[in-house]
Amino acid sequence: MIISAIACISTNGGLGKNNDLLGYIPEDLKFFKKQTLEKAIFMGSKTAKSLPQGNPLPKRNNYVLCRKDEQSYFSEKGFLTIVADSVSDAIEQLSLMNEDEVVIIGGSFVYEQALSLIDTLYLNVGHDLPEDADCFFCNVRSVKSIGEMPGMNIVAYHEEKTKSSGMLSFYKLERITDATAI
Numbered sequence: 001m002i003i004s005a006i007a008c009i010s011t012n013g014g015l016g017k018n019n020d021l022l023g024y025i026p027e028d029l030k031f032f033k034k035q036t037l038e039k040a041i042f043m044g045s046k047t048a049k050s051l052p053q054g055n056p057l058p059k060r061n062n063y064v065l066c067r068k069d070e071q072s073y074f075s076e077k078g079f080l081t082i083v084a085d086s087v088s089d090a091i092e093q094l095s096l097m098n099e100d101e102v103v104i105i106g107g108s109f110v111y112e113q114a115l116s117l118i119d120t121l122y123l124n125v126g127h128d129l130p131e132d133a134d135c136f137f138c139n140v141r142s143v144k145s146i147g148e149m150p151g152m153n154i155v156a157y158h159e160e161k162t163k164s165s166g167m168l169s170f171y172k173l174e175r176i177t178d179a180t181a182i
């Protein structure tokens with residue numbers, strides 16, 4: 001199973017505030033949809049609750065890591081629940097579910113715990129997003145530190161001017177394997 005992750009951060013690595021995104025950038029949401037549609041997505045319980053109306057995203061298998069006492073709440077909403085001791089245990093369980101690829105969609109806790117397992121990371125930077133986040137993407141605290149993520153290389157980059165939210169940078173990172181290490 002391929003393990004990917006996708007996130008949109010501010011220039012200081014911020015992910016969200018008060019259990020919501022820092023901003024909604026239509027061009028980023030379009031990219032998110034393209035990368036996740038018809039795939040399995042995996043998220044933490046707080047991210048699941050932050051989705052519109054707290055509902056699973058359509059046309060995707062929505063897996064949520066949750067506590068046992070929240071399992072029926074999420075199941076009734078239509079999520080596929082995973083109860084596990086840790087994020088890595090949850091991904092281990094997911095690998096038995098016959099999914100070709102899972103895309104990790106957050107939040108901060110899940111990205112951090114899963115970082116060493118991620119094969120491909122799609123990281124967008126919204127240059128006009130506010131910098132007063134209360135949760136961050138792993139150790140990223142500047143645009144420069146994206147290139148210093150342990151065990152990962154930037155393999156593609158482009159940027160575009162959005163209609164109403166300033167510049168949006170698109171980074172694609174891949175895990176360095178024996179075959180790709182110099």
Ligand SMILES: NC(=O)c1ccc[n+]([C@@H]2O[C@H](COP(=O)([O-])OP(=O)(O)OC[C@H]3O[C@@H](n4cnc5c(N)ncnc54)[C@H](OP(=O)(O)O)[C@@H]3O)[C@@H](O)[C@H]2O)c1
Pocket residue numbers: 006007008009014015016017018019020021022043044045046047048050065066067083084085086087105106107108109110111135
């Ligand atoms: N910018 C982006 O691309 C992006 C994407 C996704 C999310 N976000 C933002 O990220 C923030 C949410 O991130 P977060 O780190 O607070 O939450 P999260 O990663 O979605 O969920 C983490 C929570 O899962 C629970 N948990 C931890 N270990 C667990 C286990 N073994 N089994 C079951 N549950 C476990 C804990 O809550 P309990 O201890 O309470 O159970 C923990 O606080 C929001 O602001 C959201 O908007 C941003």
